[in-house]
Amino acid sequence: MERDSNFILGIFDDEDVLLNAVKDVRKSGIKIHEVYSPYPIHGLDEVLGYKRSRLPIAAFMFGLLGTTLALTMQFYMNKFDWPMIIGGKDFASITFVPVTFELTVLLAAFGMVGVFMATSNLKPWGQPRIFDLRSTDDKHVMAIDIANNASLTTEAISDVLKNSGATEINRKNFE
Amino acid sequence: MAQGTNYNLDQKFDFTAGLKKTVITVGVAGAVLLVLGILLGMFGGHGHEGDADHHAFHWSQRLFANLWINNVYFTGIAIIGVFFFAIQYAAQAGWSAPLVRLMISFGHWLPIAAVLMLGTFFIANHDLFHWTHSYVYDKGTETYDRIIDGKGAFFYWPLEKGTFPVFFIVRMILFFGFWVFFFNKLKNLSQQEDLHGGNSYWYAMRKWSAIFLVFFAVSSSMSAWDWVMSIDTHWFSTLFGWYVFASWFVAGLSAITLFILFLKDRGYLEMVNQNHIHDMGKYVFAFSIFWTYIWFSQFLLIYYANIPEESVYFIERLSSDVYGSFIYVNIGLNFVLPFFVLMTRDSKRHGVFLKLVCTLILFGHWIDFFLMIQPGTLGHNGGIGLMEIGLLLVYASAFVLVVLTNLSKGNLIAKNHPMLEESLHHHI
Numbered sequence: 001m002e003r004d005s006n007f008i009l010g011i012f013d014d015e016d017v018l019l020n021a022v023k024d025v026r027k028s029g030i031k032i033h034e035v036y037s038p039y040p041i042h043g044l045d046e047v048l049g050y051k052r053s054r055l056p057i058a059a060f061m062f063g064l065l066g067t068t069l070a071l072t073m074q075f076y077m078n079k080f081d082w083p084m085i086i087g088g089k090d091f092a093s094i095t096f097v098p099v100t101f102e103l104t105v106l107l108a109a110f111g112m113v114g115v116f117m118a119t120s121n122l123k124p125w126g127q128p129r130i131f132d133l134r135s136t137d138d139k140h141v142m143a144i145d146i147a148n149n150a151s152l153t154t155e156a157i158s159d160v161l162k163n164s165g166a167t168e169i170n171r172k173n174f175e
Numbered sequence: 176m177a178q179g180t181n182y183n184l185d186q187k188f189d190f191t192a193g194l195k196k197t198v199i200t201v202g203v204a205g206a207v208l209l210v211l212g213i214l215l216g217m218f219g220g221h222g223h224e225g226d227a228d229h230h231a232f233h234w235s236q237r238l239f240a241n242l243w244i245n246n247v248y249f250t251g252i253a254i255i256g257v258f259f260f261a262i263q264y265a266a267q268a269g270w271s272a273p274l275v276r277l278m279i280s281f282g283h284w285l286p287i288a289a290v291l292m293l294g295t296f297f298i299a300n301h302d303l304f305h306w307t308h309s310y311v312y313d314k315g316t317e318t319y320d321r322i323i324d325g326k327g328a329f330f331y332w333p334l335e336k337g338t339f340p341v342f343f344i345v346r347m348i349l350f351f352g353f354w355v356f357f358f359n360k361l362k363n364l365s366q367q368e369d370l371h372g373g374n375s376y377w378y379a380m381r382k383w384s385a386i387f388l389v390f391f392a393v394s395s396s397m398s399a400w401d402w403v404m405s406i407d408t409h410w411f412s413t414l415f416g417w418y419v420f421a422s423w424f425v426a427g428l429s430a431i432t433l434f435i436l437f438l439k440d441r442g443y444l445e446m447v448n449q450n451h452i453h454d455m456g457k458y459v460f461a462f463s464i465f466w467t468y469i470w471f472s473q474f475l476l477i478y479y480a481n482i483p484e485e486s487v488y489f490i491e492r493l494s495s496d497v498y499g500s501f502i503y504v505n506i507g508l509n510f511v512l513p514f515f516v517l518m519t520r521d522s523k524r525h526g527v528f529l530k531l532v533c534t535l536i537l538f539g540h541w542i543d544f545f546l547m548i549q550p551g552t553l554g555h556n557g558g559i560g561l562m563e564i565g566l567l568l569v570y571a572s573a574f575v576l577v578v579l580t581n582l583s584k585g586n587l588i589a590k591n592h593p594m595l596e597e598s599l600h601h602h603i
Contacts, residue, residue: 052520056520094474094478
């Protein structure tokens with residue numbers, strides 16, 4: 001049972017208590033696995049020490065891909081596949097801009113959503129690990145991986161949680 | 176309210192003598208350049224004297240065209256200050272609470288702009304607007320112009336076409352009159368709030384802001400037709416009002432951002448932090464793209480349809496050896512530069528990038544108005560020379576002088592703004 005999927009959960013009722021608790025817990029040297037809450041809490045990712053998301057970089061890359069695809073497609077179609085002169089315009093004209101713009105936006109948006117779902121394990125066949133169902137209702141759940149805090153005893157971790165305002169302290173094992 | 180904090184809410188901007196001297200020096204330098212430009216125009220040879228169908232070009236025409244560019248441009252920046260102020264209240268925005276005083280202070284330029292614009296029109300109407308010549312309305316003569324005659328009522332109603340443009344002048348006075356009225360109303364309410372506090376002033380400002388925005392929606396568009404589009408009298412574009420508004424808005428936002436950064440550098444507006452500046456950066460970034468969208472929409476449809484009476488507008492500019500290159504400068508400064516420089520989060524949060532981009536955007540949108548006004552008034556006699564740079568500097572220094580003088584008269588921060596506390600915790 002004492003494997004890497006063994007967690008201590010601190011259950012919190014109030015977001016302000018939670019924010020302070022996160023600071024306290026991290027200050028005492030405990031590594032937090034993740035915090036689950038029913039709604040976004042302002043400033044939580046900062047006290048957890050999370051780095052800024054790199055999602056915008058992915059969006060930019062996908063946008064660039066969209067631009068390239070759109071220009072290649074139009075160039076190929078109008079130059080090699082089926083050259084047409086419409087309204088006396090030469091082919092490499094600014095009429096490419098709307099299609100290029102649309103494909104850039106489309107691929108950036110799709111790519112961003114796709115990357116987000118992949119990194120968040122939100123795929124249809126994914127099995128999300130539910131620590132406590134009440135984190136979708138009215139409780140904030142702080143999960144601490146025991147294996148990541150091998151230098152501390154579970155009692156010590158529980159004490160820190162209790163002192164920082166957790167209303168319940170539970171254990172959760174994943175097979 | 177943010178009484179519990181250490182910020183000095185009664186802080187006033189000190190317009191020091193040294194600073195005043197710097198601003199005036201810029202203006203004087205501009206005036207010297209302007210006089211040099213005029214002298215060059217008077218005595219220097221210009222290569223197009225022997226035009227067959229045009230009477231000889233006179234340097235004063237170029238001066239008038241420049242006056243008109245700067246009148247329209249700086250009126251725009253001034254009214255955008257009031258407009259952005261009104262947006263904050265109508266949208267019930269909290270983040271901008273410490274910045275509203277700066278925005279509204281731009282409106283002090285409006286009465287001056289009104290006088291300048293009316294004055295320039297009365298002196299220079301024939302040099303600026305083709306439709307002011309009465310001969311285009313003489314039926315049966317060689318100079319009769321059927322298209323302008325068809326549009327004439329929009330300028331001259333209820334009088335005879337070709338006499339005195341009552342409708343045009345009335346609109347100009349009406350627009351400026353109401354803009355100044357709304358500016359004074361909002362400014363006074365904001366000052367009253369400082370004295371008495373309470374939420375009632377905020378509600379009153381929200382109400383007046385909403386009314387102003389409805390009026391501005393119509394008047395900004397119509398003023399663009401009147402003051403800019405009617406220069407190319409035959410030509411029309413149905414989104415021209417938006418185009419001018421977008422150009423004004425980006426220029427105004429850049430000016431507001433620059434003033435914020437300037438005040439922060441001198442130790443004012445302590446409440447304003449990187450998050451507020453980030454928001455201003457996002458506005459500049461977003462509306463630069465909005466301007467591009469409008470510009471391109473207008474261009475693409477005209478280019479694609481290729482109807483001679485529409486495409487003449489762009490042919491006049493793109494295939495001209497005077498204006499052709501400025502089209503690319505326009506797109507480069509107003510789209511490519513802000514798009515790539517302000518794309519990242521960091522560049523919107525650090526003053527160095529914003530100062531650079533906003534300054535260049537301000538110049539870029541002046542070029543935008545230059546491209547709207549000069550080809551139709553001066554033709555191939557236009558261009559950017561000493562006169563243009565000089566007069567721009569004179570106007571810019573006068574504008575800064577008016578704004579800073581009036582800013583120093585009151586509190587920099589609306590200290591009883593009900594959302595000051597919210598703005599303090601603004602975080603993005």
